[in-house]
Amino acid sequence: MTLQLDAPPTPPTASSSAPGRKAVSGRRVRLRRLVTLVAVAALLAWATLRAVPSGGELVNRGGLALLDDVAASALHPSLEAEFLTVVLEATATTLALALLGTAGALVLGLAGGLVLSDVAWGGRLPWPVRGARLVLRGVLVAVRSVHELVWALFFVSVLGLDPLVAVLALALPFGAQSAQVFGETFDAVPDAPLRSLRAAGAKRCSALAYALLPGTAPLLLSYSFYRFECALRSAVVLGVAGVGGLGFELTVSLQSRNWDEVWTLVAALLTLAAAVELWSSRVRSDVAVVTCADWSVGRERSREAGGSAGREPSRETGRSAGRERSRSLGGERSREAGRSPRGLSRTTRWSLAMVVPAIAVAWWWSGLSPAGLASARTRELGGRLLSDLWPPALPEGGWRTLTGAAFDTVAMAVLAMVVAVVITLVVGPWATRPRAGRRGADGPVLARWVRRTVWWTTRILLLLLRSIPPTVWAIVALLALFPGVLPGALALGLYTGGILARLVAEAWETMDLGPRDSLLGAGVPRAVASVATMAPPSANHLITYTLYRFEICVRDTAVVGVVGAAGLGVLLGDRLASFDFPVVTSVLLASLLISIGVELLGRRLRRGLRA
Numbered sequence: 177m178t179l180q181l182d183a184p185p186t187p188p189t190a191s192s193s194a195p196g197r198k199a200v201s202g203r204r205v206r207l208r209r210l211v212t213l214v215a216v217a218a219l220l221a222w223a224t225l226r227a228v229p230s231g232g233e234l235v236n237r238g239g240l241a242l243l244d245d246v247a248a249s250a251l252h253p254s255l256e257a258e259f260l261t262v263v264l265e266a267t268a269t270t271l272a273l274a275l276l277g278t279a280g281a282l283v284l285g286l287a288g289g290l291v292l293s294d295v296a297w298g299g300r301l302p303w304p305v306r307g308a309r310l311v312l313r314g315v316l317v318a319v320r321s322v323h324e325l326v327w328a329l330f331f332v333s334v335l336g337l338d339p340l341v342a343v344l345a346l347a348l349p350f351g352a353q354s355a356q357v358f359g360e361t362f363d364a365v366p367d368a369p370l371r372s373l374r375a376a377g378a379k380r381c382s383a384l385a386y387a388l389l390p391g392t393a394p395l396l397l398s399y400s401f402y403r404f405e406c407a408l409r410s411a412v413v414l415g416v417a418g419v420g421g422l423g424f425e426l427t428v429s430l431q432s433r434n435w436d437e438v439w440t441l442v443a444a445l446l447t448l449a450a451a452v453e454l455w456s457s458r459v460r461s462d463v464a465v466v467t468c469a470d471w472s473v474g475r476e477r478s479r480e481a482g483g484s485a486g487r488e489p490s491r492e493t494g495r496s497a498g499r500e501r502s503r504s505l506g507g508e509r510s511r512e513a514g515r516s517p518r519g520l521s522r523t524t525r526w527s528l529a530m531v532v533p534a535i536a537v538a539w540w541w542s543g544l545s546p547a548g549l550a551s552a553r554t555r556e557l558g559g560r561l562l563s564d565l566w567p568p569a570l571p572e573g574g575w576r577t578l579t580g581a582a583f584d585t586v587a588m589a590v591l592a593m594v595v596a597v598v599i600t601l602v603v604g605p606w607a608t609r610p611r612a613g614r615r616g617a618d619g620p621v622l623a624r625w626v627r628r629t630v631w632w633t634t635r636i637l638l639l640l641l642r643s644i645p646p647t648v649w650a651i652v653a654l655l656a657l658f659p660g661v662l663p664g665a666l667a668l669g670l671y672t673g674g675i676l677a678r679l680v681a682e683a684w685e686t687m688d689l690g691p692r693d694s695l696l697g698a699g700v701p702r703a704v705a706s707v708a709t710m711a712p713p714s715a716n717h718l719i720t721y722t723l724y725r726f727e728i729c730v731r732d733t734a735v736v737g738v739v740g741a742a743g744l745g746v747l748l749g750d751r752l753a754s755f756d757f758p759v760v761t762s763v764l765l766a767s768l769l770i771s772i773g774v775e776l777l778g779r780r781l782r783r784g785l786r787a
Contacts, residue, residue, distance in 0.1 A: 212781070219590055226587035227661035234657055242433070242655045249435035259437060262425065263444050270421035271448065272538035273339065274411040277346025278404045279535050284347060285354025286396075288316060292359035295367045296384060298374060320352035321768050323734045324410050325647075328417040329752050334557045339542040340549070342419040346407050357399055365391045394463045397528075401456040408452055412445065413645040413735060422448070423645060430651050442644065446636075449643040455527070462524040561757065568765060569758035571747055578747070582766050585743035588664045589730040589774075595669025596729075597722055599641070600677040607634040607681040638681075641674025650736040664741030668729055676725050683717040723778045730774045734767065744770075 228234065254260075290296045291312055297305070328345035335341050369387040374380070389396075415423020422445050429437040520528075548554055571577045609631060649667035657663040687710060695705035737745015744763050751759040 220594065223587040223590040223661075226583060227591055227665060234660070234662060236654075236656055236658050240656055243652075245433075246435050246438070246652070246655075250439050252436055253439040253443060254434070254436040255440070259440065263422075263440060266420070266422045266425045266441075267444050267448055268541055269339075270408065270411050270423070272542045273342040273346070273414075273419070273421060274404060274407040275534060275538045276343045276542065276544060277350065277411065278400070278407045280343060280347030281350035281354050281403060281407070282400050284351025285358050288312065288351065288355025289358025289362060290384065292355060293362035295363050295365070295370065296388060298367070298371065316352040316355055318768070320349045320356075321731070321771050322349065322764060323731055324349050325413055325416060325735050325738065326748065326764070328414045328419060329738075330561070332417055332419070333752075333755075334554060334561055335548055337418050337420075338548055339419065339544050340546065341417070342411060342414050342421075343542075343544060345414060345417075345419075346410055350403060350407060350410075354399070354403060358396065361392050361395050361399075362388060397463045398460045401459050405453055405456050408449065409643065409645065412643075413647060415645075416647050416735075416738060423647075426645075426648055427651070430648065446640060446643050450639055453639070455523075458521075459524050459527050462521050564755075564757035565761045567758065568761035569756075570762055571751065571759045578762060578766055581742075581744045581747050581763075582770060584661050585730065585733045585737075585745070585767070585770060588661045588668065588733050588736075588741070588743050589726060591661065591665035592668035592672055592729050592733075593722060593726050595666060596673035596676045596725065597718070599669070599673030600680050600718065603634050603637060603673075604677045604680050604684070606630050607638055607677060608684045609681075638674045638677050641670050642678065643674070644671070646671040646732060646735050647739050650739050650741050654739070654741065659741060659746075661742045664733065664736040664743060664745075667736050667741065668732055672725055672729050672732075676721055679721045679725075680717055683721070684714060687713055723781055727771070727774050727778050731767075731771055 291309060301309075324345045327348055328341055331341040331344055365388070367388075369391070370383050373383040373387050378386075411421055412423035412426070415421050415425070415427050418424060422441055426438065426441045426445070429435075429441060646667050649670050650664060653663035653666045657666070691709040692705050695709060696702060700708075733743045734745040734748055737743045737747075738749040744767050748760060748763045748767075751757070751763065
């Protein structure tokens with residue numbers, strides 16, 4: 177969830193290079209790689225020194241006994257009827273808040289995407305429209321650069337502990353992210369039908385409804401269900417702000433050290449996350465064959481099994497080619513997937529039919545009432561909050577305190593990505609589903625059973641890592657480590673590792689095996705052929721997704737900081753608790769500058785990879 181959470185530039189490919197780009201010599205490429213390696217090594221060394229100061233004590237020996245208690249109670253979760261009722265109600269609340277937040281985000285995203293889309297406007301825009309779109313882009317950048325937990329803390333100070341807090345905290349940043357993705361999706365489809373309708377005299381709204389939206393509907397639906405997955409995880413994080421749900425109950429049980437309740441809540445959280453991900457993946461694969469890995473780099477994968485995903489075409493050509501191949505293979509795929517003649521499976525059709533009733537039930541269950549937004553008290557508290565936020569002021573200790581917290585934030589994100597990459601390298605290969613022709617996919621029954629068991633084990637492990645919110649991981653880490661950069665980095669690294677390994681494993685699952693099979697047919701040993709043909713694209717995927725997740729990780733440091741780890745989040749949480757809003761503004765501005773700097777650096781590095 178960075179400034180461009182779900183649509184960073186497409187991974188490096190030869191086809192995406194500019195046709196007139198000047199050739200780069202091999203010597204310059206080697207020099208660039210050497211400079212990059214030195215810079216990364218220096219950054220890692222600096223972050224390590226920042227996290228492990230000389231002479232400082234890191235391990236909290238008194239907290240290690242508490243970790244033993246946590247592990248010992250894993251086999252004895254709380255199964256009392258009264259507490260299980262609380263868990264079921266919290267699960268329903270989390271699901272309802274995630275659904276309502278996603279619905280609000282998609283409405284904002286659709287409106288913002290149409291405004292930002294060049295295809296939707298067509299032709300040269302008058303300067304008032306260009307100016308308004310520029311302002312809108314700036315507003316969307318500002319909105320999505322603030323973490324949803326921070327939005328929730330702001331809204332709590334105005335609305336109190338109202339379910340509307342969670343819905344708005346999810347809808348605003350996710351809506352800003354969806355607007356970016358929807359705008360790029362609209363611009364990636366052919367605009368000839370739209371221009372034809374406009375030339376025939378159709379009004380703009382009618383032309384958009386009949387020519388633009390139908391062509392992008394599969395991708396928009398696919399992204400909507402993916403966004404719901406993300407909203408579910410974020411709804412759990414918002415429990416720290418006291419808005420209810422599984423996250424709130426989990427935080428309370430951790431703080432009161434009721435470890436048996438903690439394990440019951442973790443089991444409920446894993447069950448809910450697994451059910452939603454399986455259902456979402458089924459629907460997404462049915463409507464557009466788009467995985468989470470595809471959405472992370474803004475592309476649609478074709479329906480050909482083991483097809484051109486490894487070649488990764490450009491956004492425009494990849495999507496159009498994928499749709500052409502989808503149509504040519506439509507009948508065969510429909511028979512294989514058990515689809516109806518309408519082209520969608522029964523699960524997908526029922527899911528789409530139940531969207532509106534589910535939103536209505538979620539609205540009723542959560543007790544949502546937008547009337548609080550128009551009350552005199554809300555207007556008074558909101559106006560007071562805005563006036564208190566400006567002008568910004570430095571925290572106690574001045575620039576030294578602010579810059580020190582900013583450096584801790586960057587160091588925490590760097591070390592968190594190291595942990596995440598290690599998890600990906602160790603677990604990712606085993607979490608890749610075997611395909612026909614791969615070792616382990618065929619062969620003796622025992623070998624296939626072992627490979628399938630390992631695959632399910634690693635997938636469950638990754639689900640555990642990414643389903644438990646980073647705030648909870650931070651609280652657990654703070655039991656064994658003293659507050660600082662290290663426990664925050666460990667918490668974020670575990671959480672990010674579950675997501676990064678999933679993205680990379682999905683990308684590896686669909687790599688093109690044609691070059692490897694060609695070398696095997698020529699008599700090259702399997703190990704040599706695999707390394708020669710699969711190592712470069714595998715490394716490309718890993719680097720691309722690591723850069724993408726690093727941008728998000730910088731933003732997520734505010735979450736672990738709020739619960740007492742380190743960085744700008746600690747300043748933010750302390751100043752919010754004491755209602756020192758001028759300092760809060762300074763902290764948010766510093767976080768925004770860091771996020772923009774990291775995003776620009778990531779773009780530069782990805783451009784270097786493409787070169």
